[in-house]
Amino acid sequence: MKLEVVKKGQGKRARLIGYSMGLALLVFGSISLYAAINVPNENVWVDGVPVIGAITLYNVIALGVFLIGLLCLHLFLNRESFVDLLIDTEQEMKKVSWPNRAEVQRSTIVVAVVTAILSLSLFAFDWILQGLFQLIIKA
Numbered sequence: 001m002k003l004e005v006v007k008k009g010q011g012k013r014a015r016l017i018g019y020s021m022g023l024a025l026l027v028f029g030s031i032s033l034y035a036a037i038n039v040p041n042e043n044v045w046v047d048g049v050p051v052i053g054a055i056t057l058y059n060v061i062a063l064g065v066f067l068i069g070l071l072c073l074h075l076f077l078n079r080e081s082f083v084d085l086l087i088d089t090e091q092e093m094k095k096v097s098w099p100n101r102a103e104v105q106r107s108t109i110v111v112a113v114v115t116a117i118l119s120l121s122l123f124a125f126d127w128i129l130q131g132l133f134q135l136i137i138k139a
Helices: 012-037 057-077 080-095 101-138
Strands: 044-049 053-056
Touching: 012 057, 012 080, 053 057, 057 080
Parallel strands: none
Antiparallel strands: 044 053
């Protein structure tokens, strides 16, 4: 098992984002698993632990899933091919010509107006077709 970081120092932001997103998924998944399998006051091993309250079989299972997931996340994000992808992605993002605030505001207004026009058009066509089909069905 290869736990050391491949190409250390390269693609720091992309790796940070990858690890952060993976960590967020693992935390959410472990908490959801614990909530799904937990049975209160059952299989208590140690009671009165600060912050946790009690250590139960369900705490240990959720923690084990989290730790195994963390190991798998590191092994996945630390593969040479994936690291090269992250490094290349970060390099390409540095080359992007980002729009300024005024361009973003103008584009947002255009998108909102076009979306409103399309939704009103679809509403009108739907209303007309409903009326037409009601006439056909009654006839």
